[in-house]
Amino acid sequence: MLRKMHLVIGVMVIMALLLSACTVAAPAPAAETGGEAAATEAAAAEAPAAAGDVVELRMTWYNDGNEGEVMRDLLDRFEADNPDIKVVMDTVDYASGIQQTLPIQLEAGEGPDMARVTQLGIVSQYMLDLRPYLSDAAYWEQNFGPFLKWMQSSPDGNAIPGFMTQLTVTGPFINRTLFDQAGVAVPSDSSDQVTWQEWADAARAVAEATGTFAMAMDRSGHRLAGPAVSMGATYFDAEGYPALVGDQGFKDMAQLMVDWHADGTMVPDVWIGSAGSYQAAAPYFINGQLVFYMAGSWQVGNFNTNIADAFDWEAVPNPCGPAACTGMPGGAALVAINSTQHPEEVARVMEYLTSEDVLSEFYARTLFIPGHLGLAEQGVEFQAELPQTITSLNVFASEVGKLAPLAYDLQAYMFNTILFNANRDRLTQVFTGELTLDEAIQKMQDDIDAGIAGAQ
Amino acid sequence: MTAKPRQSPALPPERISLSARIGNLFYSIYAGAMTVVGWLAEPVQRAIGANRMAYFFVLPNLLIFGIFVLFPMLLNIYYSFTGGNNLFPQDRPFVGMQNYQRLFNCANLLDPATCSEDRFWRGFYNTAFFVVFQVGGMVILAMLTAVVLNRSVRGRSFFRSVFFYPVLLSPVVVALIWKWILQRDGLLNAFLVSIGMERVLFFLNANWAVFWVISISIWAQMGFYMLILLAGLQSIPKDMYEAADMDGANRWQSFRGITLPLLMPTLLVVLVLSVIRAVQVFDQVWVLTGGGPGTATVYVVQYIYETAFANQTRQFGMASAASVVLGMVLLVLTLLQLRAGRESDIA
Known part of the structure; x- marks a missing residue:
């Protein structure tokens, strides 16, 4: 009896093994018979049927403020009208998820169908050109044209991989309440062109009087670039190749940063305390501990929500140097990824999201500067009541017209992430005394040369 | 009827x-x-x-x-013999010894600033420092704790549990707990300020950062090695100590003449395991300091991770070359330890 039972269970074990093996092996014939492309198409065609006629698209997303919530709301409406498509948002951390993990996923061909990215140049090789799937490509070229250039793997390309979820401009915020408490006049109230040194002097005076930190800048080479261009940095040689050794403007700004970290003007925790990655200084500003914060327009929504009217905060025009008073353009784009098996469905989602009424609502609710030329011209009715928020959005909107041409060139440069990361990490080593500024600039150049050589 | x-x-x-x-x-x-x-x-x-x-x-x-x-x-x-930033081997060009040449391209090997891959050498020297002090400190403390807890002291089981408890925690949890304690507005600074002392910025000073990284690592791992040593101690026959006692040996002489020699095989296992683990240090420090301030707590594994995955160009070849060098160093260290153990057995 017992022997018979063992026999039955043995047969069951074998059946279970066979069943699991068959489940895994099922897609193999398609790949063998039709080659990789055919297999992909076959899988794409069969997938909806297998999943009950619903195509699931994955969207990798990150949040600065409430944009994830707004996007989900818009997608819910899309799904209600398009029951054959379901969009799953995978919300990740910006530094580890978007900057570090996503490129590896894309390289491995395991990327999502869509992703919200900022390092547009270096990720462009993984973007899908949506033109064959769009019903009106001209609409995209007309409204997103200048920004599409940032998403090309070759400078003369005309691909349409996605759209800007936000156009950003870097620039500073101040805590006006602290200025008032310290009895120090806000420099930009009396002058259109306040230098970086004047802002530093004023912020130090406020910080000393109120027991707060004077200044902070996000730990990012991109954030440093605007001030450096203002100080006369050229970044590129005559052939358009990055050249930092001998760039006096860049060295001048770097020296200011070194001095400000040495004398305690800058919050040391942001650059010195965070090795190897991007770090925002927003928490110090939100907590009312910071007088002057160099960040950018994407923080307006965050401050609108998390500071609200707890104190008077506002954006101020970019400080000046001898060469300019500029910030850096930038932004995040939602792009289609070329490993998707559902390009048509991705295009449908993209067309919905870029329709004027939907995108206008997105910008209005997230308080992002429109990356859609038509909407920028018409104006967006931002859903904000706080005067601080409205003032700040207007300041950033007016900064767009003041950006230096070099700032646009830097943003469009395909390997700008390599350049910015080298600036960030090597400059930190000067702050800690590991390198002199000259050594650091030479190391930046070496890192950039090695990085570009490796990427080409 | x-x-x-x-x-x-x-x-x-x-x-x-x-x-x-x-x-x-x-x-x-x-x-x-x-x-x-x-x-x-x-x-x-x-x-x-x-x-x-x-x-x-x-x-x-x-x-x-x-x-x-x-x-x-x-x-x-x-x-490690290929270049470019493609992921799949068939797409990667063969570059021979180029990665190793760049790794060892130094004007002065003792001064990382003179090396092409200066972050590797900073990580290498930081790792060497970490291994010496973390392993040294931890083995001594684990040994002391095991010897004390091998005696019939009051609350012995409780203390064994207390020392072993951190081993059960994930390295990330350990790092987050200590970060909360040590940061600018952390628990320790709140205490220091409350007793009228100055706030100390532990993560912005290289010496403090290294001190805490080593100390926390010892705290987190010591219990595991203590337990192994305790098992080793308990396997030493009691009658040997009784005989030594009758011969008039004091405690130090018993420890040096009986405990240490008989515990040597266990100690060797502890040393090999702890050195290997110390050379591989990464996750806990990555969460605690991120390698900062500057590169004060960047270790070789962090360099490998950043070179391969965190940098936008993803230099898999260079990262692989660095990991091969690390593997060779570990191999040499382990062989040396095993040889030393064998010689002590023969002696």
């Missing part, structure tokens, strides 16, 4: 407890699986003979080792 046929009394149904039923079920599954193994093994044994069946039984484990350890290791060595 007819006699009624006698009925035998009905037997009560056999009662089988739930635990016995579960036991039977598991036994049946086990026996079923063994039956299947028997079906597979018998023809194999007929084909290759009973003497070679050992190979058949270690084959699954060898396959797992080959797929998940040996193959990635060989692939890693191959990657």
